[in-house]
Amino acid sequence: MNLSREKPKLVVVLGPTASGKTEMALEIAARTGACILSADSVQVYRYFDIGSAKPTEEQRRGIPHFLIDVADPDEDFNAGTYMRLALGHVGRLVESGRKIVVVGGTFLYVKALLHGLLEGVEVDRGFRRHLAQERDEKGVTPLYERLRSVDPVSAERINPNDYVRIERALEVYHTTGERMSDHHQRHGFAEQRFNALKIGLLGERERLRRAIDERVDAMIDCGWVEEVEAIRAKGYGSDLKPMKSIGYKRINEFLDGRLDLKTAVEKIKTDTKRFSKRQSTWLRADEDIKWFDSERGNTPILEACREFFD
Numbered sequence: 001m002n003l004s005r006e007k008p009k010l011v012v013v014l015g016p017t018a019s020g021k022t023e024m025a026l027e028i029a030a031r032t033g034a035c036i037l038s039a040d041s042v043q044v045y046r047y048f049d050i051g052s053a054k055p056t057e058e059q060r061r062g063i064p065h066f067l068i069d070v071a072d073p074d075e076d077f078n079a080g081t082y083m084r085l086a087l088g089h090v091g092r093l094v095e096s097g098r099k100i101v102v103v104g105g106t107f108l109y110v111k112a113l114l115h116g117l118l119e120g121v122e123v124d125r126g127f128r129r130h131l132a133q134e135r136d137e138k139g140v141t142p143l144y145e146r147l148r149s150v151d152p153v154s155a156e157r158i159n160p161n162d163y164v165r166i167e168r169a170l171e172v173y174h175t176t177g178e179r180m181s182d183h184h185q186r187h188g189f190a191e192q193r194f195n196a197l198k199i200g201l202l203g204e205r206e207r208l209r210r211a212i213d214e215r216v217d218a219m220i221d222c223g224w225v226e227e228v229e230a231i232r233a234k235g236y237g238s239d240l241k242p243m244k245s246i247g248y249k250r251i252n253e254f255l256d257g258r259l260d261l262k263t264a265v266e267k268i269k270t271d272t273k274r275f276s277k278r279q280s281t282w283l284r285a286d287e288d289i290k291w292f293d294s295e296r297g298n299t300p301i302l303e304a305c306r307e308f309f310d
Contacts, residue, residue, distance in 0.1 A: 006195075007192075007193065007194050007195040008090060008094040008100075008194050008195065009099070009100075009194065009195045009196075009197070009308065009309060010037075010090070010100050010101075010102055010114075010194045010195070010196045010197070011028060011034070011099075011100070011101045011102070011196075011197045011199060011305050011308065011309070012101075012102045012103075012110060012114070012196050012197065012198045012199065013025045013028070013101060013102070013103040013199045013201070014107070014110070014198055014199065014200050014201070014283055014286075014289060015200060015201030015202075015203065015279075015283070016105075016203055016208060016276040016277075016279040016280045016283070017105055017208075017212060017272055017275060017276040017279060018203070018208055018211035018212045018215050018272075018276065019201040019202075019203040019208065019211075019294070020201055020294050021103050021104070021105065021201060022053060022055055022059075022103060024103075024199070024201060024294060024298065024301065025101050025103035026055070026059055026063065027298055027302065028101050028199075028301070028302065028305050029063045029099075029101050030062075030063060031302050031305075031306070032099055032101075032302075032305055032306060032309055033098075033099060034063075034098070034099035034100055034101045034309075035063070035064040035065070035066065035093055035098050035099070035100055035101070036055075036063055036064070036065045036066070036100075036101050036102075036103060037065075037066050037067060037086060037089060037090070037100055037101070037102045037103075037113075038065060038066065038067045038068045038102075038103065038104050039067070039082070039086075039102055039103065039104030039105075039106055039107075039109040039110045039113065040052060040054075040068075040104035040105055040106050040109070041077075041082075041106040041108075041109060041245070042242050042245045042248075043067075043068050043069075043104070044067060044068065044069075044070050044071050044077055044082070045069075045071050045072070045073050045075075045077070045242045046069045046071065046072055046073065047073060047227070047230070047231045047234070047236075048073070048227075048231070048242050048245075048248070049227060050219050050222050050223060050224045050227045051219060051224050051227065051228075051245075051247040051248050051251070052245075053215070053219075054068060054069075055068070064098075066086075066089045067082065067085060067086060067089065070085065073231060073236040073240050073242050073243070074236060074240055076241075077241075079108050079109055079112045079117055080112070080117055082109045082112060082113070083109075083112040083113060083116065083117055086109075086112075086113045087113070090113075090194075099309050101305075105279060107279065107282055107283070108164060113193075113194075114192050114193060114194060114196055115192060115193065116193065121171070121172050121175055121176060121183070122175065123171070124171055124174065124175055127170075127171055127174050127175070128167060128171065131143060131167050131170060131171075132167075135163060140160070140161055140163050140166065141160065143163070143166050143167075143170065144158075144160045144166055146170065147166050147169050147170055150170075150173050150179065151169055151173055151179035151180055151181055153179065153181035154169045154179060154180045154181045155169075157181075158285075159281055159282060159284075159285040161278065161281045161282075162278075162281070162282055162285070163278075168180070196288075197290065197304065197305065197308040198286065198288050198289040198290060199289075199290060199292060199301055199304070199305070200283060200286075200289035200290060200291040200292065201291075201292060201293075201294050202291050202292065202293045202294070203280075204295075207295075208273075208276055209273055212269060212272050212273055212276060213269055216247070216265060216268050216269050216272065217265070219247070220265060224247070224251060225251055225254070225255070225261070228243075228248060228251045228252060228255060229255065231243075232252075232255070238252040238255075238256065246268070246271050246272055246275055247268045247271070247272070249271075250264040250265075250267045250268045250271070251264060251268075290304065292304075
C-alpha cells in the first residue's frame with residue numbers, strides 16, 4: 001500500500017466475546033456495501049468453524065469476507081503473517097473503491113493492522129516460558145512493576161492487566177537491552193496507518209456471562225465435539241496451536257479422557273468468561289473507541305458508519 005496518500009478509511013468493530021461483533025459487522029457491511037476483514041486468530045484456520053464462531057456460508061453470502069480459512073491447522077500463523085496478508089487485502093480493496101469493516105476478537109491482530117508490529121526482535125520462547133511461570137505463580141502485577149522500572153514510557157501506555165503487551169515489552173528489553181518505547185520512537189509505530197472508526201459494543205457484565213453460557217451450549221448442540229473429532233481424524237494433533245485455543249483445548253481433554261463432557265463444558269464457559277473480562281480491560285484502555293450499547297438498537301451505529309464512510 002502507498003501510505004503517503006490520504007489514509008484509507010476502516011470501520012473496526014470491537015467488543016468482548018459474545019457482545020455481537022459478527023452480527024453488527026454483517027449489518028454494517030450489508031447497509032454500506034462494505035467487505036469484511038476478519039481479525040480472528042482461530043477463524044484463519046480451515047475446519048475450525050463452530051468453536052471459533054466463524055460466520056456461516058449463509059451469513060457470508062453476498063458479503064465478501066477475507067482472512068477466513070486461509071491456513072491449515074498445522075501452519076505457523078501469527079500476528080506478523082496476519083498483518084502482511086491484511087495489508088495486501090486492504091490495499092487491493094482500497095484501490096477498487098470498496099469500503100472495509102474489520103471485525104474480530106484478536107486485538108493483537110487489530111493492533112498489527114492499524115499500527116504495525118515491532119519487527120526485527122525475535123521471540124525468545126525460553127524467556128516467555130519463564131515469564132509465564134512467574135505470572136502463574138505471582139500474577140501479572142509484579143511483571144508490570146518490573147516493566148515500570150525498566151521502561152516507564154511503555155508501562156504508561158500498557159494496561160496493567162494486559163499480559164501479552166507486558167510480556168513483549170519485557171522480552172524486547174531482555175533481548176536487545178533497549179526499551180520498547182525507544183524502538184517505537186525510532187520506527188514511528190505510534191502513528192496509525194488508517195483513518196479508523198473504532199466501534200465498541202458495550203456489554204453489561206451479567207448479560208455477557210449469560211450470552212457466553214448460551215453460546216457455548218449452542219456450539220455443543222451444533223456439533224462442536226464432532227468437529228474436533230473430525231479435525232483429529234484428518235491427522236491433526238491436539239498439540240497444534242489452534243487446538244490449544246479457548247474451547248478446543250477442553251474438548252481435546254474430553255476426547256483424551258482427561259475430563260468428562262459436563263466438566264469440559266463448564267471449563268469452557270469459565271475460560272471464555274475470563275477471556276472476555278481480559279478483552280474488556282484491554283478495550284477500556286483504548287481512548288479512540290466510540291462506545292455503543294447495541295441493546296438500544298443499531299441505528300446510531302449504522303448512522304455513524306454511513307457518516308464516516310461518506
